[in-house]
Amino acid sequence: MQPSRVVSMTRRLVIQIRRDHRSVGLLLVVPMIVMGLLGYILRLDRYDLRVGLVSTDQGLPTLAGALSATEALNSRMEDQGGLTIEEFNRAEAEQLLRDGQLDVVLVLPEGLFRSMLDGSEARVEVLVEGSNPSQAEALPAQIGAMLNQAVREFNPTRQGAEIQVETQYLYAGPEYDFLDSFAPVYIAFFAFFFVFLLTGVSFLRERTQGTMERLLATPITRIEIVLGYMLGFGFFALIQSGVILFFTILVLKIRYVGDLALVFLLLGLVAIGAVNLGIFLSTYARTELQVVQFIPIVIVPQALLSGMIVPVDQLPQLLRLAAHLMPLTYANRAMTDVMIRGFGLSGVAGDLAVLLAFAVLALVLSATTLRRQFI
Amino acid sequence: MPGIGRRRRMTPNTPMEYVIETRQLSRHFGPIWAVRQLDLAVQAGEIYGLLGPNGSGKTTLMRILMGLAKADGGEAVVLGHRVPDAALLSAIGYMTQAEALYGDLSAAENVRFFAALLGTNSRAAIDAALELVDLADRANDPVRTLSGGLRRRVSLACALVHRPRLLILDEPTVGVDPQLRASFWEHFRRLRDQGVTFLISSHVMDEADRCDRLGFMRSGRLIAEGSPGELRSRSGATDLEQAFLTLAEAPSAA
Numbered sequence: 247m248q249p250s251r252v253v254s255m256t257r258r259l260v261i262q263i264r265r266d267h268r269s270v271g272l273l274l275v276v277p278m279i280v281m282g283l284l285g286y287i288l289r290l291d292r293y294d295l296r297v298g299l300v301s302t303d304q305g306l307p308t309l310a311g312a313l314s315a316t317e318a319l320n321s322r323m324e325d326q327g328g329l330t331i332e333e334f335n336r337a338e339a340e341q342l343l344r345d346g347q348l349d350v351v352l353v354l355p356e357g358l359f360r361s362m363l364d365g366s367e368a369r370v371e372v373l374v375e376g377s378n379p380s381q382a383e384a385l386p387a388q389i390g391a392m393l394n395q396a397v398r399e400f401n402p403t404r405q406g407a408e409i410q411v412e413t414q415y416l417y418a419g420p421e422y423d424f425l426d427s428f429a430p431v432y433i434a435f436f437a438f439f440f441v442f443l444l445t446g447v448s449f450l451r452e453r454t455q456g457t458m459e460r461l462l463a464t465p466i467t468r469i470e471i472v473l474g475y476m477l478g479f480g481f482f483a484l485i486q487s488g489v490i491l492f493f494t495i496l497v498l499k500i501r502y503v504g505d506l507a508l509v510f511l512l513l514g515l516v517a518i519g520a521v522n523l524g525i526f527l528s529t530y531a532r533t534e535l536q537v538v539q540f541i542p543i544v545i546v547p548q549a550l551l552s553g554m555i556v557p558v559d560q561l562p563q564l565l566r567l568a569a570h571l572m573p574l575t576y577a578n579r580a581m582t583d584v585m586i587r588g589f590g591l592s593g594v595a596g597d598l599a600v601l602l603a604f605a606v607l608a609l610v611l612s613a614t615t616l617r618r619q620f621i
Numbered sequence: 622m623p624g625i626g627r628r629r630r631m632t633p634n635t636p637m638e639y640v641i642e643t644r645q646l647s648r649h650f651g652p653i654w655a656v657r658q659l660d661l662a663v664q665a666g667e668i669y670g671l672l673g674p675n676g677s678g679k680t681t682l683m684r685i686l687m688g689l690a691k692a693d694g695g696e697a698v699v700l701g702h703r704v705p706d707a708a709l710l711s712a713i714g715y716m717t718q719a720e721a722l723y724g725d726l727s728a729a730e731n732v733r734f735f736a737a738l739l740g741t742n743s744r745a746a747i748d749a750a751l752e753l754v755d756l757a758d759r760a761n762d763p764v765r766t767l768s769g770g771l772r773r774r775v776s777l778a779c780a781l782v783h784r785p786r787l788l789i790l791d792e793p794t795v796g797v798d799p800q801l802r803a804s805f806w807e808h809f810r811r812l813r814d815q816g817v818t819f820l821i822s823s824h825v826m827d828e829a830d831r832c833d834r835l836g837f838m839r840s841g842r843l844i845a846e847g848s849p850g851e852l853r854s855r856s857g858a859t860d861l862e863q864a865f866l867t868l869a870e871a872p873s874a875a
Binding site for chain 2: 467
């Protein structure tokens with residue numbers, strides 16, 4: 247063993263990496279971006295629960311005027327912190343819950359006020375959206391506890407049973423666990439990730455091995471090349487999605503409701519976008535290593551912000567804006583809409599349109615960069 | 622070649638005198654002229670050799686003719702079409718210096734793929750191309766398992782599978798052993814006798830003798846042109862290498 251040879255090896259590597267400015271940049275900048283995003287997301291301020299209150303309780307007349315459960319509970323629950331309460335009628339409240347404008351709806355039954363006074367039995371209904379399993383499980387109990395706390399504050403001398411909470415789910419329900427809700431977004435993520443990587447590397451190889459030059463010396467047009475790639479890797483993306491889907495359904499036995507044909511349509515669009523993004527970005531890479539370096543830039547932020555970890559509407563404004571620029575945000579929402587909420591084509595038409603727009607944009611970008619690069 | 626510079630553009634319908642004709646063709650990369658005011662005329666059914674050192678503009682010229690690079694000035698007419706013209710491409714066979722093959726595909730699959738893009742799906746044409754380069758027995762081996770020389774043969778088969786009227790070959794015999802080189806040239810001559818035109822670049826002077834006509838290129842210009850014999854006698858040199866060096870020194874060469 248001769249140390250000088252080791253030193254020569256080391257020196258050569260340092261020179262090489264130093265010349266690859268992009269690698270140096272990524273080496274230093276990417277960990278900060280990823281850790282920053284992750285830290286920001288994990289330390290998100292606990293945001294206020296948005297509670298919709300539906301009251302059918304008439305209350306009782308008192309000397310000071312009619313007093314109802316709503317009036318007695320509203321401020322006392324809000325004083326406990328962490329939530330905002332607004333009153334709606336039932337239809338409105340359910341719609342807002344569906345739209346994600348409310349986290350939970352509390353339905354106060356007729357006769358609740360009497361129960362608060364005399365300790366007689368009473369049940370309140372709690373509606374949750376249900377597609378997020380951690381919320382679906384924790385929210386009713388949390389609201390129930392706050393309600394009973396408010397009742398105790400209103401009438402400390404009350405005897406008898408606590409007010410019972412009866413939970414109803416708009417979608418999914420308590421039997422849906424974390425895997426059930428994660429599977430739809432996981433499948434879309436993998437379709438995107440692998441197709442992007444596969445296309446990026448394959449396309450780069452066309453250039454480095456000289457076959458792109460030879461292709462362009464035949465009558466094939468650039469758009470034909472891009473479309474060929476799209477069909478080829480789109481096909482594999484669908485096979486991959488099919489395997490993951492059937493594995494999760496048959497072996498892991500996840501629960502789902504929606505139409506699988508619609509799921510494949512969505513995944514096809516995701517794959518088309520990924521193929522074209524791969525082609526587009528591979529023209530900015532000289533080596534396969536540089537294609538791989540696009541992962542922390544293109545894939546990781548989408549994994550963090552597209553709703554896989556934290557629901558998009560809980561993100562701070564700036565990150566939410568960033569999330570809305572990412573195709574996976576729309577793919578994840580649509581996949582959840584179909585598989586968990588059971589939406590049909592019309593229910594996810596908006597997200598489908600956005601995904602289609604992404605795919606077309608990426609197609610145009612990849613075709614034009616291909617044109618600019620050769621000639 | 623007197624007179625060519627004054628000729629006006631050809632239309633595809635006029636009978637062709639030249640398969641390739643360039644007029645004042647130029648292309649520069651920054652301050653460096655890869656092709657400089659080049660007038661080149663290649664006749665139908667000849668093997669025209671482009672000779673010159675590395676960086677003399679041979680590849681750039683070929684890329685312009687194939688529509689893979691843009692000219693900054695002048696024009697080029699190939700088979701009666703002004704380039705770039707996508708309609709031309711299926712009539713030309715092009716072989717780059719790089720092997721430009723898919724390593725995971727077999728030799729036959731590579732040839733079939735490029736044949737299809739060039740508009741030929743006939744099994745017979747593919748077999749004939751593989752036969753021509755003497756690859757029939759290794760046709761089903763993945764290209765990555767083939768030696769360098771065999772890969773050059775596959776590459777050549779890909780370039781001529783569609784029976785083009787013009788073959789533009791960029792240093793087709795680099796890295797090819799003398800035996801195979803001889804058999805390449807045998808193919809070229811046979812195809813030429815069938816009326817195929819060749820533009821072949823090389824910096825191997827001993828190959829130059831096999832061409833019908835030669836153009837010496839230096840710094841993007843054609844500095845001398847003629848048959849190997851003419852060039853030898855004009856320079857008074859016994860071999861073409863010496864002829865090139867002599868003509869490259871001369872003040873007004875062509």
